[in-house]
Amino acid sequence: MKWITAIIQPFRLEAVKQALSDVEVFRLTVSDVQGYGRQKGHTEYFRGQAMQVNLIRKVRLDIAVNDNFVQPTIDAIMKAARSGPGGKGQIGDGKIFVLPLENVIRVSDGTQGGEAI
Amino acid sequence: MKWITAIIQPFRLEAVKQALSDVEVFRLTVSDVQGYGRQKGHTEYFRGQAMQVNLIRKVRLDIAVNDNFVQPTIDAIMKAARSGPGGKGQIGDGKIFVLPLENVIRVSDGTQGGEAI
Amino acid sequence: MKWITAIIQPFRLEAVKQALSDVEVFRLTVSDVQGYGRQKGHTEYFRGQAMQVNLIRKVRLDIAVNDNFVQPTIDAIMKAARSGPGGKGQIGDGKIFVLPLENVIRVSDGTQGGEAI
Amino acid sequence: MLPGRSKPIVFADRVFCLLAAILLLGALLVSSAPCSAGVVKPGGAWRSPSSATVGDAVVHPTIDTGSTAWMLVSTALVMFMIPGLALFYGGMVRKKNFLGTMMHSYTALVVICLQWFLFGYMLAFGKDQYGLIGWQPGKILLLGVSPGHLINVGGSYIPETVFCVFQAMFAMITPAVIAGSIAERMKLRSFVLFLLLWSTLVYDPLAHFVWGGGWLHQLGAVDFAGGTVVEIASGVSGLVMALFLGRRLGYPNQVIQPSSLALALSGAGILWFGWYGFNAGSAGAATVVAGAAFLNTTMAAAAAAIAWNLTEWLHHRRPTTLGLASGVVAGLVAITPACGYVALWASPLIGLLAGVICYMAVQVKIKIGYDDSLDAFAVHGVGGFLGMLLTGLFASAAVNGIAGLIEGDGRQFLIESLAALSAVAYAAIGTALVGVILQKTVGLRVSEVLETEGLDMGIHGENAWDTGAVPELAATIPAGG
Amino acid sequence: MLPGRSKPIVFADRVFCLLAAILLLGALLVSSAPCSAGVVKPGGAWRSPSSATVGDAVVHPTIDTGSTAWMLVSTALVMFMIPGLALFYGGMVRKKNFLGTMMHSYTALVVICLQWFLFGYMLAFGKDQYGLIGWQPGKILLLGVSPGHLINVGGSYIPETVFCVFQAMFAMITPAVIAGSIAERMKLRSFVLFLLLWSTLVYDPLAHFVWGGGWLHQLGAVDFAGGTVVEIASGVSGLVMALFLGRRLGYPNQVIQPSSLALALSGAGILWFGWYGFNAGSAGAATVVAGAAFLNTTMAAAAAAIAWNLTEWLHHRRPTTLGLASGVVAGLVAITPACGYVALWASPLIGLLAGVICYMAVQVKIKIGYDDSLDAFAVHGVGGFLGMLLTGLFASAAVNGIAGLIEGDGRQFLIESLAALSAVAYAAIGTALVGVILQKTVGLRVSEVLETEGLDMGIHGENAWDTGAVPELAATIPAGG
Amino acid sequence: MLPGRSKPIVFADRVFCLLAAILLLGALLVSSAPCSAGVVKPGGAWRSPSSATVGDAVVHPTIDTGSTAWMLVSTALVMFMIPGLALFYGGMVRKKNFLGTMMHSYTALVVICLQWFLFGYMLAFGKDQYGLIGWQPGKILLLGVSPGHLINVGGSYIPETVFCVFQAMFAMITPAVIAGSIAERMKLRSFVLFLLLWSTLVYDPLAHFVWGGGWLHQLGAVDFAGGTVVEIASGVSGLVMALFLGRRLGYPNQVIQPSSLALALSGAGILWFGWYGFNAGSAGAATVVAGAAFLNTTMAAAAAAIAWNLTEWLHHRRPTTLGLASGVVAGLVAITPACGYVALWASPLIGLLAGVICYMAVQVKIKIGYDDSLDAFAVHGVGGFLGMLLTGLFASAAVNGIAGLIEGDGRQFLIESLAALSAVAYAAIGTALVGVILQKTVGLRVSEVLETEGLDMGIHGENAWDTGAVPELAATIPAGG
Numbered sequence A, B, C: 001m002k003w004i005t006a007i008i009q010p011f012r013l014e015a016v017k018q019a020l021s022d023v024e025v026f027r028l029t030v031s032d033v034q035g036y037g038r039q040k041g042h043t044e045y046f047r048g049q050a051m052q053v054n055l056i057r058k059v060r061l062d063i064a065v066n067d068n069f070v071q072p073t074i075d076a077i078m079k080a081a082r083s084g085p086g087g088k089g090q091i092g093d094g095k096i097f098v099l100p101l102e103n104v105i106r107v108s109d110g111t112q113g114g115e116a117i
Numbered sequence D, E, F: 001m002l003p004g005r006s007k008p009i010v011f012a013d014r015v016f017c018l019l020a021a022i023l024l025l026g027a028l029l030v031s032s033a034p035c036s037a038g039v040v041k042p043g044g045a046w047r048s049p050s051s052a053t054v055g056d057a058v059v060h061p062t063i064d065t066g067s068t069a070w071m072l073v074s075t076a077l078v079m080f081m082i083p084g085l086a087l088f089y090g091g092m093v094r095k096k097n098f099l100g101t102m103m104h105s106y107t108a109l110v111v112i113c114l115q116w117f118l119f120g121y122m123l124a125f126g127k128d129q130y131g132l133i134g135w136q137p138g139k140i141l142l143l144g145v146s147p148g149h150l151i152n153v154g155g156s157y158i159p160e161t162v163f164c165v166f167q168a169m170f171a172m173i174t175p176a177v178i179a180g181s182i183a184e185r186m187k188l189r190s191f192v193l194f195l196l197l198w199s200t201l202v203y204d205p206l207a208h209f210v211w212g213g214g215w216l217h218q219l220g221a222v223d224f225a226g227g228t229v230v231e232i233a234s235g236v237s238g239l240v241m242a243l244f245l246g247r248r249l250g251y252p253n254q255v256i257q258p259s260s261l262a263l264a265l266s267g268a269g270i271l272w273f274g275w276y277g278f279n280a281g282s283a284g285a286a287t288v289v290a291g292a293a294f295l296n297t298t299m300a301a302a303a304a305a306i307a308w309n310l311t312e313w314l315h316h317r318r319p320t321t322l323g324l325a326s327g328v329v330a331g332l333v334a335i336t337p338a339c340g341y342v343a344l345w346a347s348p349l350i351g352l353l354a355g356v357i358c359y360m361a362v363q364v365k366i367k368i369g370y371d372d373s374l375d376a377f378a379v380h381g382v383g384g385f386l387g388m389l390l391t392g393l394f395a396s397a398a399v400n401g402i403a404g405l406i407e408g409d410g411r412q413f414l415i416e417s418l419a420a421l422s423a424v425a426y427a428a429i430g431t432a433l434v435g436v437i438l439q440k441t442v443g444l445r446v447s448e449v450l451e452t453e454g455l456d457m458g459i460h461g462e463n464a465w466d467t468g469a470v471p472e473l474a475a476t477i478p479a480g481g
C-alpha cells in the first residue's frame, strides 16, 4: 500500500477528482496548503506599497491506495492536473509524492489493511 | 516509530483527544481537511438551486508514536471516534493510516529519536 | 529521498524559510495546523467565563529532499525555528519528523525521482 | 445546578407567588391613585393616541414636519437595530449557527410585522378595554388607519401611520432579543409560532398596559422607551424559554467559541446607533425631551461600557471587547425607561450601575448553570428592571414633569417598582403558557444530530462563510437538480 | 439552453418588435390624454422642480426645515444603500471576487456622482425638450444651481441642492444594481465606461420621462420611487448585459459557493434600512404621504420575505436565509412605485405577490440557463414590472390623489402598464446599444486566466480576507519596492 | 530613514521653530483684525452658543423642530462613524490585532464621552477666557445644561442638550482617528490615559479656539466641520505618536497583510454615510447651508476616490479597493472645513486635489520609513491642511457670507492658513507633551512578545474570528473556571 500526496493547483481539483473516479479511486482527503516552488508569487498592493507574496495557494490531496492502484492514480493526476494552453502543463502545476504505507484501519468497523482502503 | 494519520469526524475530536490522554498519548497535531469517501455529502441551496457538496469537513490527526504505543493509539481512536447511536460506528467515521517514521528531532533542545516523541 | 515534516511556531516561518534558502532548499509546502504538546494553551474570556484553549496554532512544513539534503535541512530548521531570548529555544518550538519517501513525480513534465524534487 | 432540561412546573409555582404579591401591592396603589386615566401629561401624552384623536374632531391639526421627520428617521433607526442585533448575536454563537441565529432576528422582523398589521396594533393601541387590552375591530388589517390621519404625540401632530410603524418596530425587536436565550437549539417552526403567540399574548397586552392607556398607564407608571414592555419582557421571557429548552449539548463543559467578536462588536455599534431612534424617538417629537433622552442615552451607554470593562478587569484582568459591547447594551437597556425623565447628571450613574450589576448577573448565571445562551435575562431583564427602579428614583420634574424619589415623590418610585414587578410576572406567566403550548405540540428543540451539525446546514442548507479549503469547485449540481 | 456567448442581434430584433407595440399603445393613450403637462398634482408636484421654480419668482418661499431635514436624511439613507448593496452582492459571489464585486457598487457611486455633476442632473431635470430630455446649459457643472435656491417638492420648500443630491443617489444606485448581472466576469475599465454611457443614454432620459416632466409624466404615469426608472431599468439592462457577457466559466455545472451569506444578509438589512430614504424620501417632504410610503414599504418587505421563504419551503423544504434576504429585496422593489399611492391593506398583498413571482422568475432563469449572476432581472426587473402594474391596480385616491383600476380608473392602469413596457423597451434597446459599443471597443469580459484567478487578485491585486495559513509573515517587500 | 524608535527631542525642536513663525504671522494678522469678536456672522453664529444664550434673556425662543430633527440625526450619524472607523481600521490591520484596533475606536467613544460630561464641554464651549479656553464651573458634570434650554445655532433654536451631544461626538471621533497611527503596538492602559490627556490638553482648547469663541474665531477664521479641530489635530497628533512609538516589529521589511479589505471598504462606506451628519450637521440647522454642505461633501468624496484610483493606476497599474476607500476618506477630510463655504463647482476640484495629494503623502511616508500605521497623518493631517487652504481659496460669499481668495479676499486666505498652521503647531506640541508624560510614566508600547502574539489575544484574551480548524470542541472550562 502507498500513501500518495499530491500538491496541485486549486482550480484543477474538480478535474483531478473526476479523473480519479475514472480509474476507480473514490476516496481521498483534501486540504488547503500554500507552497513555495518554482512558480513566482504575486504582488499585492497596500496604499501604493507593493508586497511580494511568495506563498501560493495550492490544494493537497492525500490518497491511500493499494499497490496495483499506484500507477493509475499517478497517471490520472498527471493528466488532469496539467493546466495552461492545451493542457500541456506549466510551472506551478505541482508534484506527486509516494510514501510507503504500512496499515489502514477503518474506524467504523475495524477492517484492516488493503480491504479497508 | 510510526506516524499515525487519522481522519475523523470533527465533533469526535474532543472524545478522541480524551481517549488518547487515557493511553498517555499527549502530543498530536490537528488540521482541518475535507474528504471524499463513502459518506454522501450534503445539499446546499442558492435561491432554489440545489448544489451537491461532496467534500465533507473532517479533522486530521497526525501522531508520532513509539512502536509500543501504536496499538494503544489505534485502539483509543477506534473507540472514541465512533459516532452514531450507541457509538457503534457509522459511515464517515474515518480511517487510521500507519506510516513508517524514521526519526524525530525536538527543535528546542535537539533531542532525537524515540525520546523526542 | 526523505519526506521531512516540521511543526514550528507561526512567527518563525519567515526565518526558517530564509535559513532553508541558505542551504539551497527552495521548495516546500506550508499548512496551518494546531497542536497539542508540552506547551500550555491560553485562556480566552467570554463575558467573564474563562475558557482554556489547548490547541495552539502552529505551522506545518512538508519538504521532500534528496538524502544528502536531509541533515542540512534539519539543521537549518533547528537553528531558525528556535524562539525565546537569545534564540536558545523554548517549549512549543516544535518538532521535525523524517519519513521515507519512495518517489516524486513533477506534474508539468513527468520528471521522476530525485531530479524532480 | 439545574438539570439539563428544566422543570417549568416548579418555576411556574414561584411565579404565581410573585404575582400574588404584586397584585396586593397594585391594589393598594390603585385604591390611592388620583383619577389620572385619560389625563394627558406633557411629554407623556403621545403614548395614548386615542385620547389625542379626540382633539382631532375639534380643530384641524397641522402636521409638524420636523417632528414627523424625526419620527420617520427614528422608525428607520429602530428597524436598523434588528440587522444590528443579528450581527451582535450571530457573532457570539458558533460558526455553524451564525445564519440560524441571524435568521431569528430577521424572522422576528418579518413575522411580527404582519401580526402587527393583522391585529397587533389594534390589541396594543386600539380602544382601551378595562385597562387590559385594546379592541377596535376597525383597526384590524389597519383598515381604520387613514393615511391622512394626524395624531398628537409628544405635543405635536404626526401621521398615525408613522406612529403605527414606529410602534411596530418595538413589537418586532422585543422577541428578537428573546432569541438570544434560545440560540443554537430551537426549531425554526417552533420559533415562528412562538413569535406569533408571544407577541399576541405577552407583548401586545403589556404595550397596552403601559403605553396604550392600560392600567399601568392609568396608575401613573412611566416607562419612556420600554424598560418594562421591551427589556423586562424580553429578558424574563428569554429566561423562561431557556429553562424550557434546557442547555445546549456540551454546555457548560465545552464552552462555545464565538464565531466573530469583530462582527459582534459591529453589531453592538449598530445597536447603539439605532437606539437613538428607540430612546430619543420615544419622545414622539423633535423636542427638548428628545434632546435630553438622546444625551442621557449616550452617557449611560458610555458609562456602562466603562463599568463593565473595569469590573471584568478587577475580576480576571482582561478588559474584553465583548465586555465593552455588553456594557454598552446594558447601559442602553437601563437608560431606556429613564432617558426622557431623568436629569443629565443621573444618566452616567445609571450606566455605571447597569454595567456592574449586569456583569454580576452574568456571573450568577454561570454559577447556577442554566443556559441563557446570550444573556438576554442578565442584560435585558436585569438591566430593564434596574432602569425602572432608577427611573422611579431619579426622575426629575424639570425634565418631563415626573418627580422621583430623590425629588420626594416616593409614590412614583413605588409605582415604577410595581410596574417592573408586574412586567416580570406577566411576562413569566405568559411565556410559560406559550412554552407549554409549544412543547406539547410542535416541540421546542432540534434533534441532537441537527444541533451537532448546526442550524445553518441543518435547517437552512447554507453556510455562513465559505471558509473551507478549495472553495472554487467544491459544489456541483446533482443530475436531477 | 442559450449558448455560452449570446447573440445580441437576435435579441435586439425581439426588442424592436416590443418597441413597436409599445409605441402604438402609447400613441393611442397620448391622443386621449387630458392636457396634464405642467399641472401640479398634490404629492406628485415635486418631480418637476422646473414648474415649481416658476412659483419662486412670485413669492419668497420659506424653507420647511422639517421637510429639509427629512430629505437630507433620506439622501444619506439612499447613499448608504450602496455599501449595503456591496455587501449583499459581495456576500453572494465567490471569495475570490468579493472585492471586485463590492468595487462595482462603489465605482457606480463615485463615477455617476461626477457624471451627475457634469451634465446628468441637467439631462434628467433640466428644462424639458419635447418630453424627451432635459436641456439647460446653465445647469452644467451645477453652475446654475444656486445654493440658496428653494424649490417646491411634495408641497413644501427645500433647497434645490438637496433635491439635486437626492436624485444623484438614485442615478448612482441604479447601475450599481445592474452590476449583479455581470458579476464575476466583467472588465473594470469596461464597467466604468458602461456606467458613463448607460447613465447618459438610458438612466437620465428615463428619469426625465417619468420624473423630469417628460412624456410619461405628461401622460399621467406615476411611479413613486422608481419602479420604472430604477427597478425595471436596472433589471432589464442587467439581463441584456448578462446575455452580452455570456455565462461565467463553469456555470451552471459548477455552482458558485457564496463567500458569505452572513454578510449578504447584513447587506440586505442595510438595503431595507436605506430603502426608507428611497421610498418615503420620494415624498419629497415630511408629510402624510411619506408616512404612508414608509408603512407600506415595511409591510411589503416583510410579506415578500415570508412569501419567498414559504415558496421555497414548498419547493425544496429549506427556508433559507438568502431566501429571506431575496424576498425582502423583491418586496422592496415591488412596493417602490406603489408605496406613496396605495392603501395600507394593499402593501402586504403586493409583497406576497412579489415574493412568489420573483422566486419563480429565478427558477425560470435556472431552467433557461442564462447567467444573470445575482438575479438583477428576476428580482428588480420582474419585481419592478409587477410593482408598476399593481400601482395601476391598487392606487387609492385617498392616499395621494391617484385612483387605480380597483377604484375604477382603468385608464391609469393602462398608463402604468405602458410606462412599464416603455421602460422595458427603452432600457433594453439603450443597453443593447451600449453593449455593442463596448464589445466593439474595449471588450466586455476579462480573460479566462483572470476569471479563474478571480477579480480581487487579478484586477485589484488585493485579497478580501486574510484567510490563509500563517498570515503574519507571508509578505515581504521586493527589493525594488 | 528614521531609526526604529524616534527621537522626540529633535522633533520638538523643529516644532518650536514652526511655532515661532506662526506666532509672528498671527500677531501681524491680529493687529490688523477688525474688532470681530462676538460678532455673529450668518451661518457662523452657531459655533458660539454663549453669544446665542445672550439672546435668550430677551425673547422666548421657539424650538425649530425641523432643525432639531436634523441635528438629532446628525449626532447619531457622527456616532455611527465610530463603529465605521473601527471596521475601516480593523480591516486594515493584521488578523491578530483586529479587536484591539476596533477597541481603540470604541474606547475613544466611551472614555471621551465621560470626559465631555465631566468637564470637556465646559472647556470647549464654556465662557471664553482670553480667547484661550472655556471656563464656567456651572457646566461641570453638565449641571448647568438645563434640559429645556434652547440655543440659536445656524439661525434657528435647538435644545442645548443636542448641541452638547453633537459636539461630544466630534470630541470622541478625533482621537479615534489618531488610533490609526499607533495601531498594533500601543498599550491599552496608555491609550486610555492618552485619550484623557490629549482631549483635555489638545482637543478641547482647539475646539474652543475655533468654535467656542476663542482667538481663531475672533480673528475670523472659519472651519465648517473641523479641518483644524478634527482633521489636522488628529493627523498631526497621530504622526507625533507614531514617532514616539516607533515602528512595528518587522516594519517595513515584512509588510502587513490586511485582515479584511472587504470590511475596511464597508467601514469606509459607513464613514461616508456618517460624514453627512458631521459635515451637513455642522450647519447646526436644516438650512440651505446644510444642503450645500451635503452636496459638496458628496462631490468631493467621489472626486477624491476617482483621483486616488487614477493616481495609483498611473503609479502601479492597479486601481485598488483600499485606494478607493482611502480616496473617499481623503476627499471627505479635505471638504470638511470647506463644505459650508464653497460653491458647488469647487468641491469636485477639492476632492480631486485631495485624492492626488494624500496619495502622494502616503508614498512619501513609505520613502521616509516612519510607521504611521494607517496613515492618519497622510490622509487626515495633509487632507485637513489642504482643505483649510482651499477653504481660504474657494470660499464664496454667496454660499455662507465668507469670500475667499478667488473672490478677492486675500486676508481670509491668510487667516485660514494661519489657523491651519496654528492647529499643526498646537497639536504637535500638545501631543509631544502628552507623549513624553506617558513615556515617562506608564510607557507607550506593548512588549515584543505581546506584539508578536497580537493585541487580541495578548490584551483582551479574545479572537476576532473563529477561523481555526475544528472550532467546535476546542475549548473547555478549566477545572477552577
Ligand SMILES: Nc1ncnc2c1ncn2[C@@H]1O[C@H](COP(=O)(O)OP(=O)(O)O)[C@@H](O)[C@H]1O
Binding pocket: A007, A034, A035, A036, A037, A038, A039, A056, A058, A090, A091, A092, A093, A094, A095, C027, C028, C029, C030, C062, C063, C064, C065, C106, C107, C108, C117
Ligand atoms: N520538494 C518539495 N517539497 C515539498 N513541496 C514541494 C516540493 N516541490 C514542490 N512542492 C510543492 O509543489 C508546488 C508546485 O511546485 P512548483 O515548483 O511551483 O511547480 P512545478 O510543479 O512546476 O515544479 C509548490 O508550490 C509546493 O507546494
Ligand SMILES: Nc1ncnc2c1ncn2[C@@H]1O[C@H](COP(=O)(O)OP(=O)(O)O)[C@@H](O)[C@H]1O
Binding pocket: A027, A028, A029, A030, A062, A063, A064, A065, A106, A107, A108, A117, B007, B034, B035, B036, B037, B038, B039, B056, B058, B090, B091, B092, B093, B094, B095
Ligand atoms: N483511501 C483513502 N485515502 C485518503 N483518505 C481517505 C481514504 N479513505 C477514506 N479517507 C478519508 O476518510 C474519510 C472518511 O471516509 P468514509 O469513506 O466517508 O467513511 P468510512 O470511515 O465509513 O470509510 C473520508 O472523508 C476521507 O477524508
Ligand SMILES: Nc1ncnc2c1ncn2[C@@H]1O[C@H](COP(=O)(O)OP(=O)(O)O)[C@@H](O)[C@H]1O
Binding pocket: B027, B028, B029, B030, B062, B063, B064, B065, B106, B107, B108, B117, C007, C034, C035, C036, C037, C038, C039, C056, C058, C090, C091, C092, C093, C094, C095
Ligand atoms: N508526537 C507528536 N506527534 C505529532 N505532533 C507532535 C508530536 N509532538 C509534538 N508535536 C507537535 O509539535 C508542536 C510543538 O510541541 P510542544 O510539545 O508544544 O513543544 P516542544 O517543541 O517543546 O516539544 C505541538 O503543538 C504539536 O503540534
